[in-house]
Amino acid sequence: MKKCNYCDFISYPFDADLAASYVYALAKEVKLQAAKMTNGQRQVRTVYLGGGTPSLLSGEHLVLILENCRKHFRISSDAEITVECNPGTVTREKIALMRRAGVNRISLGVQAYQPKLLAFLGRTHSFNEVTETVKACRYEGIDNINCDLIYGIPMQQRHDWQETIERVLDLSPVHISAYGLKVEPGTPLYKDIASGSVVPCDEEAELEMYRYAINILAGNGYKHYEISNFAFPGKEARHNLIYWFNKEYLGLGPAAHSMLNCQRFSNVKCVASYIKKLEQNEPVVAATTQLSLEDEIAETIFLGLRLLDGLDTLDFARRFGCSVADIFRTQLEKLADQGLIKIAENRIKLTEKGLPLANEVFVEFI
Structure with a gap:
């Protein structure tokens, strides 16, 4: 796997040995953080495994993460439990394991339909893999599926965007996220645009794509409930609503961010440092901001x-x-x-x- 050209999130090349060490370190952080929290804060209504490509972890490791969460937190029986997946990184067997562990929502990084645009973004999957992953999820009983899409990609034409949405509508996911491409400093895409080797999407064309998404998705039964998010009624992302209502949340793992007790805090970014600090019983929080x-x-x-x-x-x-x-x-x-x-x-x-x-x-x- 490789990092996408537009991504500025903290992520690292997959290494099976490092992943195993990380999962066990994460279990320790779960225990340590739970011990600091009140009974009310340990009552969990949503769990989100995301950032990078968590679906690259083995099914057993994903199950272990959720088991540790249940051991130290009280996860509601009707909790929304989401795993971010890149198409082509999950098998039916892995989905079955996740389902038995309580995963009931899958968020797929689809982004585009056209192979040329997927290649430009640095995505390694095909749309056929999207289709197969959706089928596998439904076969294993996970119907709550989100598809992430991106518009405003350099070279993307209006008809490309329309075709992407039409192809995704054929799959009938209950939730669709449509994001305008952000060109973040430090990314390969930012450097290509700065050098002039890539021409960014025209702002008016990007706005037309956004308006098209709003209209076509509304016409197909999706409620536009947040700037970039659309869902069948009752299928809004409960986890993300916590952010938008500015409620408390706990992030675990390298570079994870939290908001608790009127404080924002974030963990160290380096996986190796994160693992080492937990092995040595040192705190992994790197920065804290007291909110006024x-x-x-x-x-x-x-x-x-x-x-x-x-x-x-x-x-x-x-x-x-x-x-x-x-x-x-x-x-x-x-x-x-x-x-x-x-x-x-x-x-x-x-x-x-x-x-x-x-x-x-x-x-x-x-």
């Missing part, structure tokens, strides 16, 4: 505005003891006058005009 009340307020607003239902102003007032308008009246009036937000029925929402300009809205609250 102002930080919490700002984050609750702009994360809530990512949802199409918008920010619930009554919930906000109960949480913080004041109204959004008390703090940001000028900003709200400005954004409403610009047609980027609408305020009605105890909700503040992005408008159709505001959706593609969301970052310009969010910055007003920071």
